[in-house]
Amino acid sequence: MKYTCFAALALVVVYILYFVGALAIYDVDGDSVHFQSYLADTLRIFQLLCELVLIVICAHLFEYIPPNPELHVMHRSKFQSLRASQKQASHVKHVQSNSQHDRELIHSALQQQNTVAYTHRPSEDGQQQAGGVIDDARNVLLPDTKVYVCRNDHWVLATVQQFDESVCVVTLDEEQSEQKHERVQIDVTQLSQAQHLKLAIFGINPSWLPAHEDHKYSLKEIPVLLTTLRDLLFRRNGHCQVGILKQKPRPSQYQAFKFAVEQNRAVDSDEFDVHNITQFIKDFYQAIPTEYNCLQTLDFASNDFSHHVHSVQHLKAVLNNKHDKYRLKPNKASKMIMVWLWYLCADILQCSQKNRMSEESLSAAIAPCLYSSISNSRDRNSTLSKTHSNIQSFCALGIKYAVLKYG
Numbered sequence: 001m002k003y004t005c006f007a008a009l010a011l012v013v014v015y016i017l018y019f020v021g022a023l024a025i026y027d028v029d030g031d032s033v034h035f036q037s038y039l040a041d042t043l044r045i046f047q048l049l050c051e052l053v054l055i056v057i058c059a060h061l062f063e064y065i066p067p068n069p070e071l072h073v074m075h076r077s078k079f080q081s082l083r084a085s086q087k088q089a090s091h092v093k094h095v096q097s098n099s100q101h102d103r104e105l106i107h108s109a110l111q112q113q114n115t116v117a118y119t120h121r122p123s124e125d126g127q128q129q130a131g132g133v134i135d136d137a138r139n140v141l142l143p144d145t146k147v148y149v150c151r152n153d154h155w156v157l158a159t160v161q162q163f164d165e166s167v168c169v170v171t172l173d174e175e176q177s178e179q180k181h182e183r184v185q186i187d188v189t190q191l192s193q194a195q196h197l198k199l200a201i202f203g204i205n206p207s208w209l210p211a212h213e214d215h216k217y218s219l220k221e222i223p224v225l226l227t228t229l230r231d232l233l234f235r236r237n238g239h240c241q242v243g244i245l246k247q248k249p250r251p252s253q254y255q256a257f258k259f260a261v262e263q264n265r266a267v268d269s270d271e272f273d274v275h276n277i278t279q280f281i282k283d284f285y286q287a288i289p290t291e292y293n294c295l296q297t298l299d300f301a302s303n304d305f306s307h308h309v310h311s312v313q314h315l316k317a318v319l320n321n322k323h324d325k326y327r328l329k330p331n332k333a334s335k336m337i338m339v340w341l342w343y344l345c346a347d348i349l350q351c352s353q354k355n356r357m358s359e360e361s362l363s364a365a366i367a368p369c370l371y372s373s374i375s376n377s378r379d380r381n382s383t384l385s386k387t388h389s390n391i392q393s394f395c396a397l398g399i400k401y402a403v404l405k406y407g
Contacts, residue, residue: 134197135264137188141168146200146208149184157200158184168197198262201225202287207333217343217406221336225261226284229277230344232267238274239347240354245282245365249275258283285341285369294334295371298326300390312404315397339402341366342395346402363395370395 134140141147141163147170148155158170166189172182188194201209209223216227238244249257250273257276260267267276290296298318299305308325309318317323319335328335345362352358357365371391 134188134194134199135266137168138163140199140264141188146204148198148200149186150196155198157204170197199264201262202284203289205292205333206288206337207292207331211333214340217340219336219340219343221333222340223337226281226337226340229281233274233277234347235268236270236274238277240351241274242354242356244274244348244355244357245278245345245362246357247275249273249279254279281341281344282366282369285337285366288334292331292334293370294328294331294338295391297329298394300371300387300394302390303386305390306393309394309397312397312401315394315401338370339398341370342398342402343406345399346406349399349403359396359399362399363392367392367395 141160143160143162145160147158147160149158149170149172150156151172157173159173161169161171161183163169166187168186168188170184170186172184186193186197188197206223207221209225211221211223212227213220214222214227216230233239241247248254253273254276257267257272258280261280305326309315309323314323318326318328319339321327345359345366348355348357349359349362367388371387
């Protein structure tokens with residue numbers, strides 16, 4: 001290509017010199033006719049040569065288009081392979097970025113834990129308040145509050161007896177303690193001790209959690225934790241997200257979110273995806289022990305369950321323990337939070353055009369959380385398949401019941 005350009009430049013220089021020489025040889029005033037004829041011939045030849053040079057240049061610049069189809073195919077394959085490699089490199093970079101973000105998120109939470117463990121923060125009355133792993137420990141670790149204490153690499157359920165200055169005195173659960181009424185003192189200002197203490201949220205009787213009246217759904221004795229997470233979900237427009245209550249968050253990010261909730265820390269941050277909130281709510285229901293689950297007395301494996309409970313009126317009879325055949329276990333707290341979950345689904349259903357969730361998809365999402373046998377061994381045989389179908393239909397009726405009451 002560069003030789004072609006040099007040749008074209010040399011040709012232009014030669015003809016310029018030739019033209020200047022012609023002006024010097026011929027007398028313009030003496031024989032203008034011969035000079036004009038000579039000039040016209042020179043310009044025609046120069047035009048032909050320029051077109052020839054242009055053709056050569058174009059042949060070098062556009063050699064990858066027809067009429068050379070083989071070169072065109074080769075160029076296209078090279079271009080597509082280059083785009084594919086760039087796309088793959090971008091995907092790898094995105095995955096690495098997400099992993100790095102998750103690591104930074106967990107590191108930030110742990111760093112916050114280490115910082116607060118040695119911090120003394122003033123309370124509302126102006127006195128110094130000890131801050132441990134559990135944020136705002138003085139106002140959270142009240143008497144009779146359920147906590148988990150790590151003993152021999154196992155979390156043991158315990159009850160707070162008193163919180164004096166920076167020392168929290170707890171009594172271990174009798175079933176998990178070697179001694180009766182065994183007490184443990186934990187200094188929340190010492191990280192080595194405070195990191196072995198966390199709030200008991202999962203795997204306990206829901207009536208043990210702090211509760212209040214949910215004015216939005218007009219339900220009483222609802223755990224403050226559930227209403228707080230619900231308000232956070234709606235404040236961040238999570239109820240409008242596609243597949244809400246169905247999609248799962250990234251495991252590493254969810255562990256950081258769960259850690260923050262169990263330590264009473266703020267989770268109202270864009271760093272946490274809204275699916276962490278719904279996953280936490282579902283895990284809370286799924287972790288309720290069988291003896292505290294009001295649905296465990298219902299025989300969902302029965303073939304005639306759908307014949308006896310197939311309408312909202314039948315569901316009301318079951319909830320009020322007026323059904324002829326099926327009655328709930330007498331656990332008011334468990335029944336109330338079950339109804340609250342149906343109200344939450346009915347609330348989310350109002351944005352079904354945005355989140356693309358129907359009654360069927362919502363009931364399928366929450367059914368495994370309300371009945372333990374489904375989540376443990378779902379669809380292992382025909383009996384469990386029937387159980388799953390019945391509990392899902394039961395939840396669908398519950399959502400319809402909530403829509404009528406709330407919507």
